[in-house]
Amino acid sequence: MSNALALPVNLSTGTFESYLTAVRQMPRLTSEEERELALRFRDHGDLEAARQLVLSNLRFVVHVARGYSGYGLPMPDIIQEGNIGLMKAVKRFDPDVGVRLVSFAVHWIKAEIHEYVIKNWGIVKVATTKAQRKLFFNLRKFKQDVGWLSADEAKAIAKDLDVELSTVYEMEQRLGNRDVSFDLPVDESEEESAVAPNHYLQQHGADPAELLENADWSGHEQDLLTEALSELDERSLDILSSRWLADKKATLHELAERYNVSAERIRQLEQNAMKKLRSAVVLEA
Incomplete structure (x- = not known):
């Protein structure tokens, strides 16, 4: 199975950041799409369906792997082990049980990561x-x-x-x-x-699918906000930075003196900039 599911993105080639970027761009599956692919793989041995199941959930492996960053082991290696666990989970996944693949796969992903950590961390220390x-x-x-x-x-x-x-x-x-x-x-x-x-190594009280959804959405919002900020004019960006991001926040009157306009004009520019940011995030979402 592992040979047939060779991934188009590999931790051994390119940079780690390029891998993370590629993983974030993988389309997510709806529950109906996931079930259809799982049935194709289980009932007909469709390896392309299994491959799509793996690719669509690579971001979840990254999310789980980040929880093991404190062991002093290379994160690419931890993620690679988690990917092996994901492929094992896809091979054993039963779509008739009624749970999403990530909820089922979290055990197999963590099992592979735990084995890697246990084998490597103790001797290193x-x-x-x-x-x-x-x-x-x-x-x-x-x-x-x-x-x-x-x-x-x-x-x-x-x-x-x-x-x-x-x-x-x-x-x-x-x-x-x-x-x-x-x-x-x-x-x-x-x-x-x-x-x-x-x-004692499992995480209680949190649904893996929900955790992934929240983490992925948070990163998506951050990307949208960064892009929207880059499109603001220099004055509007400076006003927002001075009013909201600086350690010592500037007042409307201080900014009015800086740009030789009224405080009311600064307030209008600030509101317009905030409106553009909100619109960019809401519309793209």
Whole structure:
């Protein structure tokens, strides 16, 4: 499926900003269009329909991925992992369930991102020096033979590798943590299911489709406002900036003195400029 769904925009080519621009320009699907495409893919194996489902929801992956910007990992890589999750979700999506694709896909997108973060973030934070990286691999090999370290063994390793004793114990603890499936099957024991990451990494109380809609609309309004501001004449733009955007806002009389007109004329220019901005946003929306 992944080969057939090769995307026209790729994080490995061009710039990251050009990718984001291309994603924002992808048309969104109505619920009826989405259902029709999903049925074509499920019932007839129509890969072009699956491709359109993926492309129309790439912006949602970007929206989810931005929530993981604090881990110190490359955002393009996080988004790429989320895209893989989206494609997996499209493959498993059932249009007869009655939910939008983004509501279903959020689990698969986050699962791929979580796996990437878990695999990459911990070692980045601990093994930041050459000695610590050497400790990671040597300690892993040593523990396979002897299990947990004694106090004397830990001190000897710390001395040999020139690292703090606390670093040895910290690395040992990390190596001792076993992997847990993101979403354990329902037949697993209740104790194991309770610690599955999907119970504590998921976001509660928000519909993914609604979050995407709000975030996308906010960005659209910002673009419209920026474009409308660029079309104002220099004087009107300066008046709005001085009255609304400056840290120390100018009064009508101060601006009247600056442009050698009456305060009433400044007020009229300000109102006209505001009317143009409102009209641009409302009409384009």
